[in-house]
Amino acid sequence: MNVVTSEPSARDEGWPPRLVELYEQRGLALVRLAYLLTGNAAAAEELVHDAFLATLGRWDGVREPGPYVRAAVVNHCRSWGRRRSLERRHTHTAPAHAQLGADELWDALSKLDERRRTAIVLRFYEDLPDDDIAHILGCRPVTVRTAIHRGLKELRREIER
């Protein structure tokens, strides 16, 4: 395996031009999406890179790179969240509950379960319709609506405490 330790960039290393273009055009937006899904800036960038690598590995079967990479980012973020839960459990530490402060809505968002948080971010940040969110989450559109409905309700209840 030929390992490159410095320049040239991905564009020069045999990546499909369309994927490189997507990376350059949407990279920042996807890191922001991952940040909203995880609340962790460092992890967000890494997860986006992982998503691009995963996309590269399946490039032959990718028809719509934009939605595919976005779904990959969401899935990587969800896996990251699940792994965090596993680590918390096996180290017997309590989950990191955010303290409500000036950024109370953001803090309340961090307390939502992963599915509701993901549905809410995809709806209110990415402006995706129910069907698209359902496709990404692997559930029915009505389940998305319910997740959003209950997520909003939980957010309200949290910040009204």
Next chain:
Amino acid sequence: MNDTHTTDFEARLRATLHAKAQDIQTPPSRVQVAAVSMSRSVALPTPSRRRPAAFAAAAAVVTSLLVTAALLRPSDDHEISTGPADQPGLASSLPSFDPATAPVVFTTTGDIEAVLDAYLRDRFPDYPAPGLSLSDVTSDGELATATWQLTGDGPTTYTGSIFLRQDDGIWGVTAATTTGVDLVDLINDGRRVHGRITSSAIDLLAVDLLDLNGEPVTGAPRPEGLPGANYRYGTAGDSTTGVLDVDIPVTNQTAVVRVQLVGGTLLSIAEIALAPPPTDGPAPGAGFVVWPNDATPALRSDAVATARSFAEEVVGQTPTSATADPEAPAGGPTWVDVDFGTTRVRILTAPADDGWVVLQVGDGGGTVTTDPPSVHPPAVAGAVEVEVWIDTVTGINTVTVPAAQLQDGVTLPTAGTDLRSIVAIYRGSQSQVIAVNGGHYG
């Protein structure tokens, strides 16, 4: 329902998300990767994710991580031997395991190598670190086996087998074993998964009981101290005796028992899918029902499973128990008494073409008027607010109204003739469910 309040809150949420997104100002650093062939036989580098916290801040230095991961990666190519793919170990510890028909616990597109690689990536977040490798891949074209081995920093080497079968050209993993970990006499009797798991290792023994989507089965208990809705893993964990007795309700579904040794990171994998005994086929039905009026993957193999699935998907709450009327005829219809902890709800179920369905909940959905088109669910004492599901031929709408508004009715989004069903979920002052009513209109 206060629409202005709702809109304001959603606008505030939208603004918060967009403002927080601005915390990220720098575009991601450019990816530096190994020269990558699109051939399936050459695997891609993947950055290690389980790094010490002290290095987390350096995550932006993607280049070094990718290169490190590439260097850590074991041999990319595994020569596949042809011949009988023996299934060592499983036949003795799991007499019911049939390698040719066992449910698949993991699959993806690609050949055996691709499936194995993806499987290990999925089950070991750090793969290929810390020293996880594959060998002895054997296939007869229908079945395949491989040996996995993990040699970490410590003196112990963990090893086991992975079993695959091919169906319509698609390879899937049916089971994995870990040497020293026995899944002894595990049985899925349609109501519970029970049996004993033992381990000779000193590491923590983590056991998950999942459905085929990787979600905890309905009856899987959540670990103490963590909110259940937030938790994906967690039937049991033990680090002292090396013995875990499993006895978990599963309500007639295939359950995946996944056992992993944990010692700072995941060290092993042993898992198998246990299918319940077959049930009698459903009888034909007709017309609209309360739930579901669209295709749903929810478990609906019998009256209790259907009532539970309805409770989880529509009410959004896992029942503490669900009991079918013992005097109901074998082929339904069957009333199921569902206990939500805060209240009990009776749900009428019946078999249909694609599984059981819900015909009525509680006292029914109430009356429907056409001028103006509205529905009037029954009033319930003590209710503060009511979440109403309105299922029409164009889709499902949910609205939440103060309980006092029920006497005026809930406006239908479409004409009454399009209505398929209504479900009203009544909540008390603590947002607890105190009643559920529902009926169909076709």
